[in-house]
Amino acid sequence: MQGPRPVVLSGPSGAGKSTLLKKLLKDYENIFGFSVSHTTRQPRPGEVNGKDYHFVTREEMQKEIDAGEFIEHAEFSGNMYGTSKGAVQAVQAQSQICVLDIDIQGVKNIKRTDLNPIYIFVQPPSIDILEKRLRDRKTETEDSLLKRLTAARVDLELSKEPGLFDLVIINDDLEKAYSELKEALLEEIEKTQESRKS
Ligand SMILES: Nc1ncnc2c1ncn2[C@@H]1O[C@H](COP(=O)(O)OP(=O)(O)OP(=O)(O)O)[C@@H](O)[C@H]1O
Ligand SMILES: Nc1nc2c(ncn2[C@@H]2O[C@H](COP(=O)(O)O)[C@@H](O)[C@H]2O)c(=O)[nH]1
Numbered sequence: 001m002q003g004p005r006p007v008v009l010s011g012p013s014g015a016g017k018s019t020l021l022k023k024l025l026k027d028y029e030n031i032f033g034f035s036v037s038h039t040t041r042q043p044r045p046g047e048v049n050g051k052d053y054h055f056v057t058r059e060e061m062q063k064e065i066d067a068g069e070f071i072e073h074a075e076f077s078g079n080m081y082g083t084s085k086g087a088v089q090a091v092q093a094q095s096q097i098c099v100l101d102i103d104i105q106g107v108k109n110i111k112r113t114d115l116n117p118i119y120i121f122v123q124p125p126s127i128d129i130l131e132k133r134l135r136d137r138k139t140e141t142e143d144s145l146l147k148r149l150t151a152a153r154v155d156l157e158l159s160k161e162p163g164l165f166d167l168v169i170i171n172d173d174l175e176k177a178y179s180e181l182k183e184a185l186l187e188e189i190e191k192t193q194e195s196r197k198s
Contacts, residue, residue, distance in 0.1 A: 006098040011122035012152030014134035016171040033091030041079035072109035121165040125172040
């Protein structure tokens with residue numbers, strides 16, 4: 001039997017992808033598995049190497065890209081990010097639904113592969129609210145915050161491309177957004193739960 005379909009969560013930085021994902025991974029611990037990306041950005045306080053990201057240098061990452069070890073990679077806000085084949089395989093080896101948190105360039109690159117995920121765009125209620133959430137998160141310098149807001153405006157336009165996303169979730173009320181996410185993934189969740197029984 002073919003394994004469960006992966007899930008791609010995309011959306012502007014600060015839209016709430018990680019927040020939604022953490023709830024999903026907590027509530028369905030053994031059903032979903034996170035695809036741990038590589039990045040060249042510095043870890044934030046509390047982030048764990050190998051769990052939140054594989055934190056690497058630009059040289060290390062470029063070497064692995066050149067060796068064909070990545071499904072997709074992109075430059076975002078002055079840093080490199082990418083999904084390695086190994087990250088997805090590690091989740092699929094556990095027969096879990098693989099969840100990728102990637103930017104919109106990554107979405108476009110994944111579309112050229114045979115991964116066949118469900119594509120979900122997490123949208124902030126407005127740019128002003130996005131800016132407030134990013135500022136309140138206190139992870140960005142003024143420079144990186146402005147870069148992320150510029151990228152967000154582009155992403156919001158690009159997300160309107162017909163067929164690019166299977167679902168758009170507006171993350172205004174967190175519980176409502178989370179319910180919509182669970183509803184969209186219910187079929188895959190049930191399939192995975194059923195396959196565990198047999
Ligand atoms: N519905 C919501 N209402 C209020 N605050 C929220 C909501 N969803 C997320 N947040 C807060 O907004 C901030 C950004 O959320 P989060 O870090 O999950 O975004 P993200 O899309 O994963 O960003 P990035 O792409 O930069 O990793 C966090 O501080 C989070 O607690
Ligand atoms: N194309 C990819 N984008 C990725 C990947 N991992 C994360 N991201 C995206 O980067 C931005 C910024 O993330 P942050 O952790 O620095 O705030 C965000 O939009 C992520 O979705 C990846 O492997 N490929």
